Amino acid sequence: MILKKYILSSFSNSFFPIFIVLFSIVSLVNLIKIATLTAIFDISFFELGLLYSYTVPRIIYLVLPVSFFIGAIAGLSNLTSMYELLVLSTIGLKPAAVLKVFVPYALMLSFILIVLSQIIVPKATFLSKQFIKKKQLETVLSIKVSQFGQKFGNKMVFIENKKDQTLMNIKLFEKTGDKSIMLIAKKANIENMSGSIKLNLYDGFGYFTDIKNKTQDSLKFEKLSMLNQQKDIKHSSFRNFDEYWNKIQTNSGDAWNFALGICEAFMPISLLFFLLIFGYFNPRFESNRASMYGFGVFISYVLSYYHISKYYPFSTIAVVPIFWFLLSYFLYIKKIKSRY
Structure with missing residues (x-):
């Protein structure tokens, strides 16, 4: 002992x-x-x-x-x-x-x-x-007004105003390599779909640029929906x-x-x-x-x-x-x- x-x-x-x-x-x-x-x-x-x-x-x-x-x-x-x-x-x-x-x-x-x-x-x-x-x-559901650095999926988000659950004058930007996407809409709203977040844009324009191929396209939309799906955790x-x-x-x-x-x-x-x-x-x-x-x-x-x-x-x-x-x-x- x-x-x-x-x-x-x-x-x-x-x-x-x-x-x-x-x-x-x-x-x-x-x-x-x-x-x-x-x-x-x-x-x-x-x-x-x-x-x-x-x-x-x-x-x-x-x-x-x-x-x-x-x-x-x-x-x-x-x-x-x-x-x-x-x-x-x-x-x-x-x-x-x-x-x-x-x-x-x-x-x-x-x-x-x-x-x-x-x-x-x-x-x-x-x-x-x-x-x-x-x-x-929670971060996606609470996008703040006039604040830089916010994201929805891979896209940067900026909004000028917010009335109740409606986002006013929203802008989204994403750059991947030589390609970039710019979306501008007068208003938008966010839907929580059982863990997946859906962003609906209304009355806006989209601009698509490809520097490598030197092309630029645009579109006008009345409604555009984007889904930010959360991964299931096993x-x-x-x-x-x-x-x-x-x-x-x-x-x-x-x-x-x-x-x-x-x-x-x-x-x-x-x-x-x-x-x-x-x-x-x-x-x-x-x-x-x-x-x-x-x-x-x-x-x-x-x-x-x-x-x-x-x-x-x-x-x-x-x-x-x-x-x-x-x-x-x-x-x-x-x-x-x-x-x-």
Whole structure:
């Protein structure tokens, strides 16, 4: 019990600083991305916090495994640098006994990562997309008078006046490559059609310019309708396991995401013996590069399952974690067990 507390104390001294730093960096990146949405629609400080809260499960999912792996290696290597693990080895404490301290935490972490990747993160992503869709819909429905930068679909919109729900003297402009479209109408109105927005223009003109072909056309219309259709947001969960599993088997994108989540969840178990491989060394003859080596192994593990799962998602779930587990065990037998 004393040994367990001692090892976990060294582990926590490494784990929490790594986790906090990585969590802060990824959070800052996500906040910057969220802040860019203010160019599309207005959001309050509370809504900014709400959008950020939807990203927290994914941040934890990304940061937690690398923090655990590098933190455990750093904790053990620090004890080795102070000769404490080596002294314990000389009085009969085997490295396997040290590893047993981390086994329950690795299993618990794998379970947490499975829950995050397959349930919580998809749900949070769904809620985030729903919120953004709602705000975009509100923005389109509340076009303001004499304000630049407003859009309907891909077209810039400008209105001179507004009476009740009628837009007066509306202008729309869109430029795509060498082609541009200019629409001018005396009045317009907006219809909400179950999530799709319809803009009706009345009594106006349209101008179509093609610079490349040096052509310009125009038309006069009494009524012109444009539809800004919102994309349906798909969301997967375990509410119906048969449906969920059939979708994974038939959709290559869903199968790849499933494989990524499971392989990431197995990482704490697959790389478990690397904690001893990098944590044990002779500080008299070797420098403490354990964290650097550990980070290299972590990146190699991620790259291996990331690329292979694109082509063989279900095979990757079994092959990659087992391969890395056997590799780590073989290196442990060769480097650590035979020496300590």
